[in-house]
Every structure is written in structure tokens, then in C-alpha cells.
Amino acid sequence: MxxxxxxxxxxxxxxxxxxxxxxxxxxxxxxxxxxxxxxxxxxxxxxxxxxxxxxxxxxxxxxxxxxxxxxxxxxxxxxxxxxxxxxxxxxxxxxxxxxxxxxxxxxxxxxxxxxxxxxxxxxxxxxxxxxxxxxxxLHVGAPNTGAAIATSPPANLRVGEISIGTSRKQVWIGSRQVQLTPIEYALLCYLAERPEQVHRYSAIVRSTHQLNLDEFEAKGLLRTHFLNLRKKLGSAYFATDRGIGYMLTIPRSEAELEASK
CATH class of the missing domain: 3.40.50.2300 (Response regulator)
Structure with missing residues (x-):
């Protein structure tokens, strides 16, 4: 073999x-x-x-x-x-x-x-x-749905000062490039597509890890990833609704600046 x-x-x-x-x-x-x-x-x-x-x-x-x-x-x-x-x-x-x-x-x-x-x-x-x-x-021309996760967003995303390109090596905060792991990148893309919205722990893990876990297990699995994301991108961008899930948010000062433009 x-x-x-x-x-x-x-x-x-x-x-x-x-x-x-x-x-x-x-x-x-x-x-x-x-x-x-x-x-x-x-x-x-x-x-x-x-x-x-x-x-x-x-x-x-x-x-x-x-x-x-x-x-x-x-x-x-x-x-x-x-x-x-x-x-x-x-x-x-x-x-x-x-x-x-x-x-x-x-x-x-x-x-x-x-x-x-x-x-x-x-x-x-x-x-x-x-x-x-x-x-x-059966479906000529139907899209292939075999991929586990979409690790590349449909287009460049921006949340506050965070810019997200189409690969994990194209993430910036302001003018500083940030090195993310594939899972960190997948988590960031998932939250960035629906910012200011709380996502349940289990739903996040189902999308980014292809695992069906209960909320307690999913929370434990995600904890280290989000600790690393907070260190790399700033803790102000990641909000936790305890017992429920995570949310990507624009820090207040940046949100006020965006609103004034």
C-alpha cells in the first residue's frame, strides 16, 4: 500500500x-x-x-x-x-x-x-x-459543495481598522500586517461577514471546525483561538456574550469616527 x-x-x-x-x-x-x-x-x-x-x-x-x-x-x-x-x-x-x-x-x-x-x-x-x-x-453545472469551510471570503472585508483579504496572509490592522493561522483566519472571516451579531459557540465550531459539539465543548475549543485573536488584533474587537457566543465589533472610538464621515 x-x-x-x-x-x-x-x-x-x-x-x-x-x-x-x-x-x-x-x-x-x-x-x-x-x-x-x-x-x-x-x-x-x-x-x-x-x-x-x-x-x-x-x-x-x-x-x-x-x-x-x-x-x-x-x-x-x-x-x-x-x-x-x-x-x-x-x-x-x-x-x-x-x-x-x-x-x-x-x-x-x-x-x-x-x-x-x-x-x-x-x-x-x-x-x-x-x-x-x-x-x-443530476445538476449539470451545480457548484461543488464538498469544501469543508470557505476559508476565503467572497470579497475583501473591513471591520473598523481590520482589513481581511482572500488569504490568511492578507490580514491587516491599520498599516500592520497580522499573521493568522488558518483556523484564526476562518474564525475572523466568519464573524466579519456578520459583525455586531452574536454567534453561538456551537454554530461557530460547526462552520470553522466541522464539528458538532454542545455549547460547553464548543466554548472550550474556541477559547484559545480567541485569546490569540485578541492578542493579535486587539481585545476591543471581540466581545463575549457569556454562555452564548462571540461577536466581532467595532471599538466605540472607531465606530464614532466612521459615523462622522
């Missing part, structure tokens, strides 16, 4: 060892030393499986997992960690991970997990392709 694998780990020794096992097993392996490099690969190449460490730098394995779930052709994701617990394993699977492995990995267990993940990916793609053929046959 052959397939394209994206292997992500900031531990060079561990990553190279795993890559060697996978290559000898017949897989085509692309290595990424951190989460940012992994996301760049995911935006450019289709992979059947992503194997990623959880604890990395600014962009961790959970962010890589959520980014992978937002692709039209979603790879199966295997998470690696040196600090596992039953709770974290359950949370990983609830977030869409195919498997959750403790480091250092057993070679046979890893290869079995990857083989299962490749089969899952291939089965999902066959079903997706068959559904698309049927859709094209």
Missing part, C-alpha cells in the same frame, strides 16, 4: 526515525519541522494521512488537525504525544483525530495505525467522488 504522508514533529531525531519506518513500508513521506511548515504543505498538496506531534511552537498539532479537517479532501490525522491521558485521548478523537499515539511509538503499532488511516481516507474519497459524479449528473 502506498500513499502520501505528512509527518510533523519538531524533534528532528524522532521525525527522521518515523520517516524511515514509513518510507521502508512504501509510503511517500513529506517532513515538516513545525506547525507552520505543515500548514503550508497542507495548503499546497493532498495527503492521505497527517501524523503530527501535539506539543510544538506557535502552531501546535491540534491546530494542524483542525486545519486538515477544513480541507475539501480531508486527510486522516494521527496525533503523537509524550504526555498522554485518557481525557486527552478522548478529546483528540472528539476533535476528529483518527488515532492518538504515545511517544516513543512502537513501529508495528504505528504502521498498523497508518494502514488503517489510509484505508479510511481512500474509502471516504471513493464515497465523495461517487457523490460528486451523481451531483454532476
Amino acid at each position: 502506498t500513499a502520501d504522508i505528512l509527518l510533523v514533529d519538531d524533534d528532528n531525531t524522532m521525525r527522521r526515525a518515523l520517516a524511515s519506518w514509513l518510507t521502508l513500508a512504501g509510503y511517500r513521506v513529506t517532513q515538516a519541522p513545525d506547525g507552520e511548515a505543515a500548514i503550508d504543505h497542507l495548503e499546497q498538496t493532498h495527503f492521505a494521512v497527517v501524523i503530527t506531534d501535539i506539543v510544538m511552537g506557535d502552531i501546535d498539532g491540534i491546530e494542524v488537525l483542525h486545519t486538515a479537517r477544513c480541507l475539501t479532501r480531508r486527510p486522516a490525522v494521527i496525533l503523537l504525544t509524550g504526555h498522554g491521558s485518557l481525557e486527552s485521548a478522548v478529546a483528540a478523537v472528539r476533535s476528529g483525530a483518527h488515532d492518538y499515539l504515545l511517544k516513543p511509538c512502537d513501529e508495528e503499532y504505528l504502521l498498523n495505525s497508518v494502514a488503517d488511516a489510509v484505508q479510511r481516507y481512500q474509502s471516504e474519497q471513493r464515497l465523495r467522488d461517487a457523490a460528486q459524479i451523481l451531483t454532476d449528473f
